Amino acid sequence: MKKTLGAVAVAAAVALSLSACSGSASSAESSKGEISYWLWDANQLPAYQQCADDFTKANPDIKVKITQRGWDDYWSTLTNGFVGGTAPDVFTNHLGRYGELAENKQLLAIDDAVKKDNIDLTGYNEGLADLWVGQDGKRYGLPKDWDTIGLFYNKAMLAGAGVTEDQMKNLTWNPEDGGTYEKVVAHLTVDKSGKRGDEPGFDKNNVAVYGLGLNGGGDSSGQTEWSYLTNTTGWSHTDKNPWGTHYNYDDPKFQESMEWFAGLAEKGYMPKLETTVGAAMADTFAAGKSAINAHGSWMIGQYTGYKGIEVGIAPTPVGPQGERASMFNGLADSIWAGTKKKDASIKWVEYLASADCQDVVASKAVVFPALKASSDKAAEAFAAKGVDVSAFTEHVKNKTTFLYPITDNTAKVKGIMEPAMDAVVSGKAPASSLTQANEQVNALFK
Amino acid sequence: MTTLAKHSAPVSPAPDKPKPYGGLRRFGDLKIALLFIAPAMIGFIVFYVVPTIRGVYLSFTEYNILGDPEWVGVDNYTAIAKDPLFWNSLAVTGQYVFLNIVLQTALALGLALLMHQVAKSTIIRGALLMPYLMSNVIAALLWFWMLDYQIGVVNQFIEWAGLPRVAFFGSEEWAIPTQAVINTWRHMGYTALLIFAGLQAIPGHVYEVAKLDGASAFQTFRKITIPLLRPVLVLVLVVTVIGSFQVFDTVAVTTAGGPVNATRVIQYYIYQRAFTESDFGYGSAIAVILFLILALVAFIQMKFLKGNESDLD
Numbered sequence: 213m214k215k216t217l218g219a220v221a222v223a224a225a226v227a228l229s230l231s232a233c234s235g236s237a238s239s240a241e242s243s244k245g246e247i248s249y250w251l252w253d254a255n256q257l258p259a260y261q262q263c264a265d266d267f268t269k270a271n272p273d274i275k276v277k278i279t280q281r282g283w284d285d286y287w288s289t290l291t292n293g294f295v296g297g298t299a300p301d302v303f304t305n306h307l308g309r310y311g312e313l314a315e316n317k318q319l320l321a322i323d324d325a326v327k328k329d330n331i332d333l334t335g336y337n338e339g340l341a342d343l344w345v346g347q348d349g350k351r352y353g354l355p356k357d358w359d360t361i362g363l364f365y366n367k368a369m370l371a372g373a374g375v376t377e378d379q380m381k382n383l384t385w386n387p388e389d390g391g392t393y394e395k396v397v398a399h400l401t402v403d404k405s406g407k408r409g410d411e412p413g414f415d416k417n418n419v420a421v422y423g424l425g426l427n428g429g430g431d432s433s434g435q436t437e438w439s440y441l442t443n444t445t446g447w448s449h450t451d452k453n454p455w456g457t458h459y460n461y462d463d464p465k466f467q468e469s470m471e472w473f474a475g476l477a478e479k480g481y482m483p484k485l486e487t488t489v490g491a492a493m494a495d496t497f498a499a500g501k502s503a504i505n506a507h508g509s510w511m512i513g514q515y516t517g518y519k520g521i522e523v524g525i526a527p528t529p530v531g532p533q534g535e536r537a538s539m540f541n542g543l544a545d546s547i548w549a550g551t552k553k554k555d556a557s558i559k560w561v562e563y564l565a566s567a568d569c570q571d572v573v574a575s576k577a578v579v580f581p582a583l584k585a586s587s588d589k590a591a592e593a594f595a596a597k598g599v600d601v602s603a604f605t606e607h608v609k610n611k612t613t614f615l616y617p618i619t620d621n622t623a624k625v626k627g628i629m630e631p632a633m634d635a636v637v638s639g640k641a642p643a644s645s646l647t648q649a650n651e652q653v654n655a656l657f658k
Numbered sequence: 659m660t661t662l663a664k665h666s667a668p669v670s671p672a673p674d675k676p677k678p679y680g681g682l683r684r685f686g687d688l689k690i691a692l693l694f695i696a697p698a699m700i701g702f703i704v705f706y707v708v709p710t711i712r713g714v715y716l717s718f719t720e721y722n723i724l725g726d727p728e729w730v731g732v733d734n735y736t737a738i739a740k741d742p743l744f745w746n747s748l749a750v751t752g753q754y755v756f757l758n759i760v761l762q763t764a765l766a767l768g769l770a771l772l773m774h775q776v777a778k779s780t781i782i783r784g785a786l787l788m789p790y791l792m793s794n795v796i797a798a799l800l801w802f803w804m805l806d807y808q809i810g811v812v813n814q815f816i817e818w819a820g821l822p823r824v825a826f827f828g829s830e831e832w833a834i835p836t837q838a839v840i841n842t843w844r845h846m847g848y849t850a851l852l853i854f855a856g857l858q859a860i861p862g863h864v865y866e867v868a869k870l871d872g873a874s875a876f877q878t879f880r881k882i883t884i885p886l887l888r889p890v891l892v893l894v895l896v897v898t899v900i901g902s903f904q905v906f907d908t909v910a911v912t913t914a915g916g917p918v919n920a921t922r923v924i925q926y927y928i929y930q931r932a933f934t935e936s937d938f939g940y941g942s943a944i945a946v947i948l949f950l951i952l953a954l955v956a957f958i959q960m961k962f963l964k965g966n967e968s969d970l971d
Contacts, residue, residue: 486807490810491808638918
């Protein structure tokens with residue numbers, strides 16, 4: 213048995229060293245054939261399938277096989293692929309993940325190709341291209357799209373409550389009394405006997421419609437849950453971004469904001485966290501259980517697609533420092549370091565990042581492509597469908613965005629912050645309990 | 659491959675004269691026995707022994723799967739001893755196992771008695787097994803939707819009955835009991851079948867004697883059925899307790915450890931540390947601890963409930 217195992221180990225080692233060599237195989241081998249490409253969003257699959265077809269038409273010796281996997285399985289399957297040698301040549305990458313992948317040498321740096329092929333990095337929306345330069349100064353992806361946060365609201369409910377669209381566009385918020393944002397949310401809340409949240413006799417334990425929907429505790433980033441509020445106070449997740457090494461969940465400013473946020477559920481204006489396990493927030497909005505939902509621009513299609521509900525989109529409220537704030541997240545396409553089709557993969561990534569493909573994506577009106585010109589085309593495509601997306605584009609135009617926190621150890625940070633935030637948002641623990649969680653988080657960086 | 663060939667070689671030449679009934683003959687049996695055991699043995703070694711040894715080795719390393727394991731001695735174990743989430747996972751798992759085993763064993767025993775004495779139809783006996791034929795994930799998702807707070811059918815009935823809706827999966831108090839009951843529902847038919855087989859092994863004459871002596875139904879159950887069923891009950895307990903400790907799929911597809919840490923059971927915590935947070939050394943160390951706990955629990959059960967002795971002798 214020992215001998216057999218030894219033989220297997222030798223064979224495996226040979227196979228490994230062979231596959232390691234193949235990265236630098238002759239360009240004739242690596243520039244044609246079939247390459248595999250993964251993405252997680254099913255809504256975007258048709259757009260990218262068309263990109264792949266167009267790409268093969270222009271490069272007949274390269275075929276692209278697209279696989280879509282749900283977000284929940286995407287990253288574990290990808291990791292298994294890296295270890296087992298079956299990972300896709302090219303895949304959609306996320307800011308929260310790529311740092312660790314780059315550090316473990318799973319990503320191919322594409323600086324040389326970008327230089328050689330004269331890719332114009334200034335054509336992308338500001339900051340997007342820089343996000344994909346790792347801590348080692350090398351580029352690990354070309355940007356494909358971006359997203360910001362906005363307030364989806366039920367037009368009929370607002371009209372019934374006498375809240376105008378102008379009011380929605382000029383909402384203000386502060387952590388002390390919640391500003392006009394809390395007033396509107398309270399007014400839109402209706403209990404089972406028809407009393408509004410700001411009327412005397414409102415029964416907070418028997419609410420029929422909540423003013424504001426709840427997606428979850430928001431774990432480490434609070435991307436759609438609370439970051440559009442907390443980050444208007446001047447607070448930010450980390451000491452610097454990207455590649456911060458210190459998190460700030462212990463800041464009293466942040467804890468005050470979270471205390472206010474958790475208070476909404478206590479007052480009956482937002483569902484209790486425990487009732488949100490299960491059905492998706494967007495679906496409960498469609499079922500008429502909430503009047504306003506704060507959510508990301510990638511959800512436009514879903515919210516405006518529900519039959520029988522008129523949906524409007526308002527920008528997030530103006531904070532105490534006189535500005536709005538929205539997390540700015542962007543995806544990119546990266547190449548696996550173990551690919552056997554290096555040259556073909558680079559060609560495909562460059563095509564995905566080009567106007568040819570991003571205009572196709574824009575025309576489908578599902579997400580905002582990374583190229584400025586293509587972003588504008590997407591906004592037009594949304595307008596043609598009767599959807600005003602200025603609430604999302606305004607953030608980029610007015611530079612009121614802040615980046616998704618990019619650091620090392622993101623999975624571990626999430627592991628610590630998820631239960632800690634759940635405890636705060638569900639009212640089980642005071643916001644000051646986040647100080648202890650923050651110490652645990654920062655200990656990861658020592 | 660070579661191992662197989664080696665064992666099969668001596669088998670082919672047929673013995674031309676009867677061998678004395680001695681050591682040599684027994685040795686020949688051993689070789690044939692090994693040949694038949696080999697397929698199972700190879701699987702056992704490749705899929706159980708080697709991974710277990712590797713797991714024990716990894717538990718002494720820092721390993722993120724993409725790099726190389728780095729030896730850190732007992733660092734993982736000392737960190738686990740100070741990890742509140744590990745102790746929480748033990749408490750949560752303990753709560754789950756207690757609820758699940760008590761309910762499951764009681765209900766399965768009742769069902770087995772019914773199968774033995776009342777429901778003799780094969781169809782009814784078969785129907786009891788139905789939930790067990792369903793995959794764990796499907797059963798969990800089915801109940802996840804039926805028990806949903808907003809749109810679940812169960813909460814609709816509860817509301818019609820004039821009671822407040824219950825966040826079966828969302829509230830910290832309900833999450834573990836809910837999952838314990840779901841898995842009880844799924845497994846009790848199978849457990850009942852095992853106990854039922856044990857009941858059938860009890861000879862009928864002891865019941866006749868009890869009847870002649872004027873024992874009541876309850877006395878018969880307590881003094882005859884339970885003692886004679888003990889070896890089977892112990893086996894069932896050992897198997898179901900080990901299975902119950904390893905609850906994972908139900909949690910993974912529904913609450914994923916939440917709300918807060920209410921369902922972060924030990925297997926889910928191992929998965930989280932190893933596969934989500936790429937800390938395979940730490941995850942392996944918890945797995946080794948779980949292995950030791952289960953071995954100890956099984957040992958205690960066998961020792962104190964005298965599972966390998968029968969009162970029938």
